Amino acid sequence: MKEISNYEPQIIAFCCMHCAYAAADLAGSSRFAYPSSLKIVAIPCTGRTDMGHILKTFEDGADGVLVAGCLEGRCHFQTGNLYARQRVEHVAELLDQIGLEGERARMINISAGMGAKFAELANEFAKTISALGPTGLKKKPASRELPLPSGKIE
Amino acid sequence: MIVADQKPIEDIRKMLKGKKKVLAIGCGTCVAVCFAGGKREVGVLSSAVRMATELEGEPVQIDETIVQRQCEKEFIEHLGDQLGEYDAVLSLGCGVGVQTLADQFPGTRILPGLNTKFMGGPTEQGVWEERCQGCGNCLLEYTGGICPISRCAKQLMNGPCGGTDEGGRCEVDPDTPCAWFNIWERMDALDIQDQLMEIQPPKDWSTSRDGGRRKIVRKDLQKPKLDEGS
Numbered sequence: 001m002k003e004i005s006n007y008e009p010q011i012i013a014f015c016c017m018h019c020a021y022a023a024a025d026l027a028g029s030s031r032f033a034y035p036s037s038l039k040i041v042a043i044p045c046t047g048r049t050d051m052g053h054i055l056k057t058f059e060d061g062a063d064g065v066l067v068a069g070c071l072e073g074r075c076h077f078q079t080g081n082l083y084a085r086q087r088v089e090h091v092a093e094l095l096d097q098i099g100l101e102g103e104r105a106r107m108i109n110i111s112a113g114m115g116a117k118f119a120e121l122a123n124e125f126a127k128t129i130s131a132l133g134p135t136g137l138k139k140k141p142a143s144r145e146l147p148l149p150s151g152k153i154e
Numbered sequence: 155m156i157v158a159d160q161k162p163i164e165d166i167r168k169m170l171k172g173k174k175k176v177l178a179i180g181c182g183t184c185v186a187v188c189f190a191g192g193k194r195e196v197g198v199l200s201s202a203v204r205m206a207t208e209l210e211g212e213p214v215q216i217d218e219t220i221v222q223r224q225c226e227k228e229f230i231e232h233l234g235d236q237l238g239e240y241d242a243v244l245s246l247g248c249g250v251g252v253q254t255l256a257d258q259f260p261g262t263r264i265l266p267g268l269n270t271k272f273m274g275g276p277t278e279q280g281v282w283e284e285r286c287q288g289c290g291n292c293l294l295e296y297t298g299g300i301c302p303i304s305r306c307a308k309q310l311m312n313g314p315c316g317g318t319d320e321g322g323r324c325e326v327d328p329d330t331p332c333a334w335f336n337i338w339e340r341m342d343a344l345d346i347q348d349q350l351m352e353i354q355p356p357k358d359w360s361t362s363r364d365g366g367r368r369k370i371v372r373k374d375l376q377k378p379k380l381d382e383g384s
């Protein structure tokens with residue numbers, strides 16, 4: 001994709017509050033820099049992210065989505081991060097199919113004490129996304145959910 | 155339940171070519187619990203198609219909704235008022251849902267978003283297997299509750315065929331257990347294996363698809379008609 005000078009990739013990082021969120025915080029307080037255009041969304045467990053969240057994040061203008069969970073085997077809910085990895089991989093395949101690069105969605109695993117590592121992985125991801133450039137999607141096209149006649153279906 | 159799978163995005167894009175505004179309609183029953191056409195899947199698919207078509211330079215607006223049961227008129231009637239503004243409907247119901255929508259709204263183009271696969275159920279998380287072909291004359295009584303019509307590749311009535319491997323797998327597909335091996339084991343455990351010595355006659359397929367389109371009429375449930383004369 002096109003090289004754009006001063007281009008700051010918009011990255012959303014879904015961070016598990018038991019590990020990656022604290023790691024990002026530690027990176028900040030220890031002054032390990034990561035891109036300011038990376039926005040963090042704290043979630044109770046990466047297992048909470050579903051494919052819809054990730055896709056809609058791209059629709060809303062993100063150039064890259066990072067899902068950051070605990071080290072494998074260390075998930076607070078045992079397997080939430082393993083589910084998350086499967087979903088991120090699935091989203092990556094879907095992105096390839098729709099003409100966006102699958103590398104724009106990435107799963108990383110990190111512990112709460114790994115502040116420097118968080119910054120390193122975030123910078124590395126930002127570099128990948130910068131190289132890919134903007135997604136080419138403008139603002140999310142108008143779409144709506146029709147109201148249900150009665151009750152709510154999940 | 156009816157088990158279905160989403161059509162590849164590529165096929166859906168082709169179907170929607172030239173459309174500007176589409177309504178994706180999910181179904182909250184069978185296809186929701188096999189994760190093919192529930193609310194979430196409608197969201198994911200719509201989002202993917204919106205992005206794909208925008209990247210192609212021909213953006214399609216895809217609105218989303220879901221009904222509890224797409225195969226019954228009463229659950230879809232309310233959509234009638236809104237369909238006028240759409241070029242097409244992308245149904246994420248099974249084939250029955252698609253057809254119910256098409257019958258109910260003959261003026262609207264109804265397109266299938268799913269490939270309806272079979273009647274079956276989950277056998278482990280993330281895995282669904284076929285269990286019944288709706289043959290119209292259930293013979294599970296003779297086979298220990300294991301259906302040879304849907305679970306034996308050759309639909310044998312008096313199996314096994316002789317191709318079962320040592321591990322009890324089917325010769326047609328080594329990933330599949332031999333239905334007749336399972337039937338034997340099950341009936342052995344129930345101590346009714348002697349029933350298997352009785353030869354089953356060839357199956358009468360006239361109750362199945364071979365008899366043509368099938369229909370059930372329940373007089374006890376039909377709307378009573380008032381006798382005009384009385």
Ligand code: SF4
Nearest residue numbers: 286287289292293301
């Ligand atoms: S015997 Fe016929 S009705 Fe019974 S489970 Fe098999 S296909 Fe279905």
Ligand code: SF4
Nearest residue numbers: 306315324325332333
């Ligand atoms: S191996 Fe078993 S399931 Fe496979 S075709 Fe033969 S009898 Fe049927």
